Amino acid sequence: MTSLGGASEERGGELATASRIRDAAIARFGRDGFRAGLRTIAADAGVTAGLIVHHFGSKDGLRRACDERVLEFMRREKKKALTDGTGTMLLAQMAQVEQFAPMVLYLLRSMQAGGELAAELIEHMISDAEAYLSAGEAAGVVRPSRDRAARTRYLAYQATGSMLLWFTLHGGDAEPEKFPALFRRYMDELTLPALELFTEGLLVDRSMLDEYLMYVPDPPSAASNAADQDGTAS
Amino acid sequence: MTSLGGASEERGGELATASRIRDAAIARFGRDGFRAGLRTIAADAGVTAGLIVHHFGSKDGLRRACDERVLEFMRREKKKALTDGTGTMLLAQMAQVEQFAPMVLYLLRSMQAGGELAAELIEHMISDAEAYLSAGEAAGVVRPSRDRAARTRYLAYQATGSMLLWFTLHGGDAEPEKFPALFRRYMDELTLPALELFTEGLLVDRSMLDEYLMYVPDPPSAASNAADQDGTAS
DNA sequence: CACCAGATTAAACACTCGTTCAACCGGCCG
DNA sequence: CGGCCGGTTGAACGAGTGTTTAATCTGGTG
Numbered sequence: 001m002t003s004l005g006g007a008s009e010e011r012g013g014e015l016a017t018a019s020r021i022r023d024a025a026i027a028r029f030g031r032d033g034f035r036a037g038l039r040t041i042a043a044d045a046g047v048t049a050g051l052i053v054h055h056f057g058s059k060d061g062l063r064r065a066c067d068e069r070v071l072e073f074m075r076r077e078k079k080k081a082l083t084d085g086t087g088t089m090l091l092a093q094m095a096q097v098e099q100f101a102p103m104v105l106y107l108l109r110s111m112q113a114g115g116e117l118a119a120e121l122i123e124h125m126i127s128d129a130e131a132y133l134s135a136g137e138a139a140g141v142v143r144p145s146r147d148r149a150a151r152t153r154y155l156a157y158q159a160t161g162s163m164l165l166w167f168t169l170h171g172g173d174a175e176p177e178k179f180p181a182l183f184r185r186y187m188d189e190l191t192l193p194a195l196e197l198f199t200e201g202l203l204v205d206r207s208m209l210d211e212y213l214m215y216v217p218d219p220p221s222a223a224s225n226a227a228d229q230d231g232t233a234s
Numbered sequence: 235m236t237s238l239g240g241a242s243e244e245r246g247g248e249l250a251t252a253s254r255i256r257d258a259a260i261a262r263f264g265r266d267g268f269r270a271g272l273r274t275i276a277a278d279a280g281v282t283a284g285l286i287v288h289h290f291g292s293k294d295g296l297r298r299a300c301d302e303r304v305l306e307f308m309r310r311e312k313k314k315a316l317t318d319g320t321g322t323m324l325l326a327q328m329a330q331v332e333q334f335a336p337m338v339l340y341l342l343r344s345m346q347a348g349g350e351l352a353a354e355l356i357e358h359m360i361s362d363a364e365a366y367l368s369a370g371e372a373a374g375v376v377r378p379s380r381d382r383a384a385r386t387r388y389l390a391y392q393a394t395g396s397m398l399l400w401f402t403l404h405g406g407d408a409e410p411e412k413f414p415a416l417f418r419r420y421m422d423e424l425t426l427p428a429l430e431l432f433t434e435g436l437l438v439d440r441s442m443l444d445e446y447l448m449y450v451p452d453p454p455s456a457a458s459n460a461a462d463q464d465g466t467a468s
Numbered sequence: 469c470a471c472c473a474g475a476t477t478a479a480a481c482a483c484t485c486g487t488t489c490a491a492c493c494g495g496c497c498g
Numbered sequence: 499c500g501g502c503c504g505g506t507t508g509a510a511c512g513a514g515t516g517t518t519t520a521a522t523c524t525g526g527t528g
Contacts, residue, residue: 038486047507048507050508059485141441143436150423151426151431159392164398169348189387196380197432198442203433204377208433209433209434284518287518472526476521482515487513490508491506495505
């Protein structure tokens with residue numbers, strides 16, 4: 001309510017119908033996945049299926065609207081808590097707020113299904129991690145890496161992917177009520193091993209790393225984000 | 235072919251029809267996901283949709299048969315290369331073999347969708363990691379952990395989840411031809427940061443870990459797999 | 469050969485899906 | 499008042515889905 005950054009919609013006394021449909025779609029998609037039918041969403045919003053396509057053109061148009069909404073929400077919320085921690089913690093925080101939980105669920109479904117939103121999401125996660133790690137490096141609490149970009153991507157993928165997998169397995173039902181508790185359980189299980197690994201590592205000696213470093217010439221120059229599709233090797 | 239452990243099927247000169255259907259289903263499910271239609275699978279196997287349900291009872295029965303097949307395959311293959319490395323590397327190896335690639339793809343789809351096979355799979359991954367880490371610990375190359383089970387689960391979820399996410403985003407098309415190359419690219423991007431993190435850690439000092447250890451009493455006894463739903467703290 | 473059991477097929481059934489269409493209703497403007 | 503126009507509805511359509519059913523083909527056995 002009282003959307004602070006609301007640009008050009010839902011200014012009326014009650015929610016505009018289109019926004020209501022879109023929010024219902026986010027909640028329903030988050031709950032049931034994207035195979036949820038238009039009629040179900042319509043019933044949730046108190047309208048008819050035909051009206052949805054009248055407003056959004058098609059089911060895909062509705063999904064794009066949902067994506068846009070969630071993405072804008074993410075951008076807005078990120079600014080408020082940038083210094084706080086990794087993207088996973090940000091998501092965990094947001095999931096605690098009852099109003100935001102459907103968005104987080106929708107995000108998880110998006111990453112489960114792949115697609116544009118998911119790609120953009122992981123890019124956000126990476127840039128978050130980049131900022132976080134850079135700040136830590138500058139402050140002297142994070143070790144420098146031989147390939148900063150690669151490490152950033154690695155950490156973001158690990159954190160996001162394991163969270164996604166955890167919820168796919170343990171939260172398949174995806175009831176929005178149990179959702180915050182699930183998130184807390186995940187963080188509880190996670191925190192100690194993560195901190196342990198981050199401070200002490202896993203291996204006692206450097207032989208594996210040194211071996212690898214001897215094997216490959218120098219990592220940081222090659223293997224960036226530009227378009228190299230296939231490796232040279234067969 | 236020449237299934238060494240084949241118990242009671244496909245002993246004839248050519249593939250039995252049921253097996254052919256099942257293999258086609260594995261390939262098609264891996265390629266298109268589980269929303270692939272029975273008629274498509276039937277066409278792949280050169281039969282009719284009705285025959286599939288005649289042999290497997292229902293689409294769900296077919297999926298169960300596929301799950302069983304893939305799981306048995308995993309068990310068999312795991313024995314052959316247990317000492318080699320983590321479950322991720324095992325999957326990467328198998329994906330290189332053209333004949334096994336469809337199974338790996340099917341596995342990825344399963345974890346994407348959740349369900350029983352996925353749960354059993356991650357349990358395999360965890361037990362693999364357990365064996366691998368225990369051996370490393372005994373050999374003196376892996377540091378001991380304050381909570382071994384939690385660390386094992388953590389590492390297994392991270393490795394598996396990040397791989398799943400990576401393929402969801404970069405391999406959505408899922409053509410079995412480009413699949414081994416994708417896997418190689420994933421490993422290439424991954425290896426350096428992983429080794430770095432495993433040998434050197436991420437943080438320079440122990441303050442975060444010590445703070446956390448001071449905050450929670452003792453991790454290894456509590457917080458197991460039994461049913462504790464909500465924490466005592468508000 | 470007769471007969472039966474299983475494999476296999478083509479068609480039909482019941483259902484859901486996204487989308488389309490014609491109609492209706494309520495304001496707003498001329 | 500008349501007319502238009504966007505919001506909204508309910509019914510219909512066509513293309514899918516999984517499943518069922520009756521019929522056909524095939525091979526082995528008494």
